Amino acid sequence: MATLAISLTLSIIACQTSKYIDYIHEIPDVVFPTFPPPDCVTLNDETEIVSMPLWYWRAIANYKIDVDAIESYFDRLREKKNLKELNNGN
DSSP states (O other), rough: OOHHHHHHHHHHHHHOOOEEEOSSSSOOOOOOOOOGGGGGOOEETTEEEEEHHHHHHHHHHHHHHHHHHHHHHHHHHHHHHHHHHHHHHH
């Protein structure tokens, strides 16, 4: 019982909370996606219909997903930087 009380007391004393988490890992390089070349896309001038293969449509969708992920990543970095500046009084 005494061992439990001591270990609980030590764990409470050792815990420290903070609103800001300073990560120790390095930020990986961001690789920006490239938009797929539109060589396979055709436009019918009479009907004004654009045609493309399904694989190209998927490539455009994947491009959008990748761009959104990078924008979200940079938003989180900006928020982290702003929070750190607020905590430092800058």
